[in-house]
Amino acid sequence: MGFINLLTRNKKALFGLCIVGFFILTSIFAPFITEYNAAKRVTGSHVAPSQEHVLGSTRMGRDVFAQTLYGGRVSLAVGFGAGIIVVAMAVAIGITAGYFGGIIDEVLSSLMNIMLVIPQLPLLMVLAAFIGEVSPMVIAMIIGLTSWAWGARVVRSQTLAVREKEFVVAAQVLGEPSWRIILIEILPNLVSIIGASFIGSVIYAIMTQATLEFLGLGDPTSVTWGTQLFNMQKTSAIHIGAYWEVFSPIVVIACVGAGLALLNFAVDEIANPQLRSHVGLKRWKQITAQKEAEAAQEATAQQGAAS
Template sequence: MKRMLLPILGNRKALIGLAVLILYVAVALLAPVLTGHDPIKRVGRPHEAPSLDHILGTTRMGRDVFTQLIWGTRTSLFIGLLAGSIVTVIGVILGVTAGYFGGVIDEAINFVTNIALVIPQLPLLLVIAAFVGEASPLVIALIIGLTSWAWGARVTRAQTMTLRQRDFILASELIGEPKWRMIVVELMPNLLSIIGFNFIGSVIYTIITEATLEFLGLGDPLAVSWGAMLYNAQTSSAMSVGAWWEVFAPATTIAIIGIGLSMINFAVDEISNPRLRTLGTVHAAIRKQRKLDRARTVVQQEA
């Protein structure tokens, strides 16, 4: 455990990304405590500007934007984590199965994966969401999760095929270890960086895609999420009447969580990739040497 925590604690990107993620999770869990308003009830005048009573103003329907933002964090994070988990589980199962067993199994899974990769994802999601009609957040999460696993499966398969030829796997086969143990004990720990990269990337993709689908009017208009807030701001012409806060609040929130998760993604790549770790050490040494050179120059000039 200590070995895993030390690289994370020593990586600035990981710390910033984790701080952002923990903040959002805390807001989602403490939503009933952070605001006393109901997110779908009228609590003020239409398009009321930010004030002490309403920190982020109100919508055209007189709903509190801050309250909707807090409760929307819970909904959007739930969708992102659920769909990200579905994408990761399907991708890992299919990728490891295809890469480890090979042969006919690999060809069959690879064929299905290639078909899924060829079909454009966003148009497919738009068609399915339009067919379902006013899809709830749970349905959107399931749609995204069940249609976005192909890339993760392809990457996991490639890494599994590489590990399959390593000496420790071949040695385990020679001593007669069962296949399930070789997959769970030998392969999976070496795939953690790929799995983590796939999961975090899937969460980012899901949050943005969910907001896109709801912004286009394909979600449930009564749901409280960041995408629904943007959709309601669009239909009420918020920017035209000067109610910029209706767009600014959810858009900024999506951007910040995207940056935070991306920094965790970059940190996972740096921690798992020795070349990137070495490159970071070299850059730190160069910066330190430049500081020393500048200090020497200052001392020489003063002398």
């Protein structure tokens, strides 16, 4: 609860939460916001933005605003789903390697190093091309199962430091089982790192999904921000001046990425007190200036009373 309280008091975190929460809510309540079906033709080809169609239409006559809203459902689901898979694997492997050490640590560390030296995007492209036109959920699984190594390495290094603390050693001396020490003593001390890893993984998953689908490796029949980019490229929307079809998914992805990045910065500041030093310095200057002003007022009042 203390970490959550610190997060809610951070301006960057609040701003980032507002941005991400806005797009999550608009995606969830898309049927109440727009009357159009994102997958059906509702007007003419490449109709410019108007009162009836806020963001215009595509070459197939589909409403861009409806596609952006409904596409957010799938793209955000892929991002958060892949983030959960990445964090779950990173925490499980990283804590296991860092806490038990020995041959277990050597084997798992070797596995991490192997995954880290393999270029992620080319690997994902090869897997997606091998499978064929993959659904968004399969893309989330592929991203989650191939992107855990960096987070696992960070969790492992932090676990190595935490397991030497007095409270962990005391629990070991008292004969506490390993699973209880990991869950009760070690895991709570990794919350900030796990949070930052999760947010970073969500950003990476959303961008990677959009990249794969833009390259034509996704399912073109699904409505996502990535398939919007793919259809925009396929129909040469940018060349014929249909700017609304080009900018809508790009702006939305950029805004969600910025909101998640602000959350990530806030988590870093909370986890690392040195990053919050400027906040403390600013507050100290304000307090000092206030005290000086009060002292000046008292001196003026005393001079007036003396005269």
